[in-house]
Amino acid sequence: MLDYKLLEALAMVIECDGFERAGGELGLSQSAVSQRIRALEIRLGQPVLIRHPHLAPTPAGRRLLNHYQQVRLLERDLRTALPTLETASPRLRVAINADSLATWWADAVGGPCQEEGLLLDLVIEDQDVGLRRLRDGDVAACLCASDQPIAGARCVPLGTMVYHPYATPAYIARHFPDGPTHDAFRRAPAIVYGPHDQLQHRFLAECGYHGPFPYHLCPSSEGFVRLAAAGMGYGMMPRLQVADLVAKGRLESLAPDRRLEVPLYWHFWRHSGELLERLTSVLRRVVLT
Amino acid sequence: MLDYKLLEALAMVIECDGFERAGGELGLSQSAVSQRIRALEIRLGQPVLIRHPHLAPTPAGRRLLNHYQQVRLLERDLRTALPTLETASPRLRVAINADSLATWWADAVGGPCQEEGLLLDLVIEDQDVGLRRLRDGDVAACLCASDQPIAGARCVPLGTMVYHPYATPAYIARHFPDGPTHDAFRRAPAIVYGPHDQLQHRFLAECGYHGPFPYHLCPSSEGFVRLAAAGMGYGMMPRLQVADLVAKGRLESLAPDRRLEVPLYWHFWRHSGELLERLTSVLRRVVLT
Numbered sequence: 001m002l003d004y005k006l007l008e009a010l011a012m013v014i015e016c017d018g019f020e021r022a023g024g025e026l027g028l029s030q031s032a033v034s035q036r037i038r039a040l041e042i043r044l045g046q047p048v049l050i051r052h053p054h055l056a057p058t059p060a061g062r063r064l065l066n067h068y069q070q071v072r073l074l075e076r077d078l079r080t081a082l083p084t085l086e087t088a089s090p091r092l093r094v095a096i097n098a099d100s101l102a103t104w105w106a107d108a109v110g111g112p113c114q115e116e117g118l119l120l121d122l123v124i125e126d127q128d129v130g131l132r133r134l135r136d137g138d139v140a141a142c143l144c145a146s147d148q149p150i151a152g153a154r155c156v157p158l159g160t161m162v163y164h165p166y167a168t169p170a171y172i173a174r175h176f177p178d179g180p181t182h183d184a185f186r187r188a189p190a191i192v193y194g195p196h197d198q199l200q201h202r203f204l205a206e207c208g209y210h211g212p213f214p215y216h217l218c219p220s221s222e223g224f225v226r227l228a229a230a231g232m233g234y235g236m237m238p239r240l241q242v243a244d245l246v247a248k249g250r251l252e253s254l255a256p257d258r259r260l261e262v263p264l265y266w267h268f269w270r271h272s273g274e275l276l277e278r279l280t281s282v283l284r285r286v287v288l289t
Numbered sequence: 290m291l292d293y294k295l296l297e298a299l300a301m302v303i304e305c306d307g308f309e310r311a312g313g314e315l316g317l318s319q320s321a322v323s324q325r326i327r328a329l330e331i332r333l334g335q336p337v338l339i340r341h342p343h344l345a346p347t348p349a350g351r352r353l354l355n356h357y358q359q360v361r362l363l364e365r366d367l368r369t370a371l372p373t374l375e376t377a378s379p380r381l382r383v384a385i386n387a388d389s390l391a392t393w394w395a396d397a398v399g400g401p402c403q404e405e406g407l408l409l410d411l412v413i414e415d416q417d418v419g420l421r422r423l424r425d426g427d428v429a430a431c432l433c434a435s436d437q438p439i440a441g442a443r444c445v446p447l448g449t450m451v452y453h454p455y456a457t458p459a460y461i462a463r464h465f466p467d468g469p470t471h472d473a474f475r476r477a478p479a480i481v482y483g484p485h486d487q488l489q490h491r492f493l494a495e496c497g498y499h500g501p502f503p504y505h506l507c508p509s510s511e512g513f514v515r516l517a518a519a520g521m522g523y524g525m526m527p528r529l530q531v532a533d534l535v536a537k538g539r540l541e542s543l544a545p546d547r548r549l550e551v552p553l554y555w556h557f558w559r560h561s562g563e564l565l566e567r568l569t570s571v572l573r574r575v576v577l578t
Contacts (some may be wrong), residue, residue, distance in 0.1 A: 024500070113505075
């Protein structure tokens, strides 16, 4: 069996961002904390912490931390059965797509997180990367557009987010005077979330356009909307996120009959305990559109 | 002198996300594009492209691309003097802190970007990492909180962003019934942007508290505000970003007499051309608070 005192020391060093503070929290000297980390590294045969430029877990350290957090989740269930056991707040590390985090996520999970005293450790990743992190044990759950199941994990469909090609009315009048033509796509600056963002390409392909197009790269959901609202480009945005700006007439779709649907799936390890089951049942009730 | 046809092929492969599309754009066969990339890699002695799982530049390729974009910026100035020269839209790669991108950035630069046909390639980084990217030639400019100048670059102060510890009134009533006490800090869940985010630590230190505290990690400006508005925690947010929610009474400061000021600086290479000078003069006029 693993020595959980060593894992606890690692978790506390990361959480407190320092050996001395971690020692203070654990009632140990700084050197006792160092010894526990060293014992863990000897047992593992590799480092668990990067010291410079900031204290951070190595990939191996990150896996240990995730395992530690899963054990803490299970302990929480145990405490319900044995209420005299004392344990601290559980943490859940989740990979999540940026648009969900920028829209419906907090309202959906806010209640259960407060009731259960659950702390979230959110990582923004989409699709393949998020699932790879789940497979590697780097996160306990993943919210993404992929329905590809991971062995040992459950995959629950949550519905779809609907995207439209929004821009300001002035931008549309200037760049799309004749509607979404190929000539306009070739010249009008688009906004793309990142180099692996396929939504813009999917939209253009649905319009029958496969050529190059100018674009801004903006890896922030909120920044993306702001660039569009400032008239800098058009881009695929969730209706959910810009409903207000659309209602005010500040953004509109340049191709009202086109929409893209992005399904969302919630992936999590089986046997992760009751809390994750409860969170899942909350997520099942989310209405995305 | 570098062979800019090779660099152009590299830029087009990345921009079009494929050799065939890049060839179509350049009027070359796919294999001619491959040959140019190979010629570049032979000349450089190392790869410029990663093929799997997605087409992406290597760090060396990224530096070449940035150089290529800077040359394009200079060509743009040349075109003003020699208007018969035809050149495509210039691109500017900028490292920017997430909160600026989520608030004032687009409104400030939207006008000049539209007038000049400038395309932005934004990278979210704070402080040290953004400056390191500038030093490495990975970005042409960097907007961050550090006033540490880079040799060969200019550093222009833009003012300060003001942060307050906001939460919902219900959250404050529940977790801070006696105000910002040490006991409350020890128990109340905070929200922290990332493991190297120092704002929360600075705030607690100013309140005289140096112990551990529970927190959610949320590396998204918009997600951060949504977690707070859903009552999941308190956190340091720019007044600029939550003015609406504060006006509606949905968020308030839990320590109205405390505020943190974060200065912002605009770093960019000297001799980057007129467009960057013009953008800089626009940024100088920004009023952040």
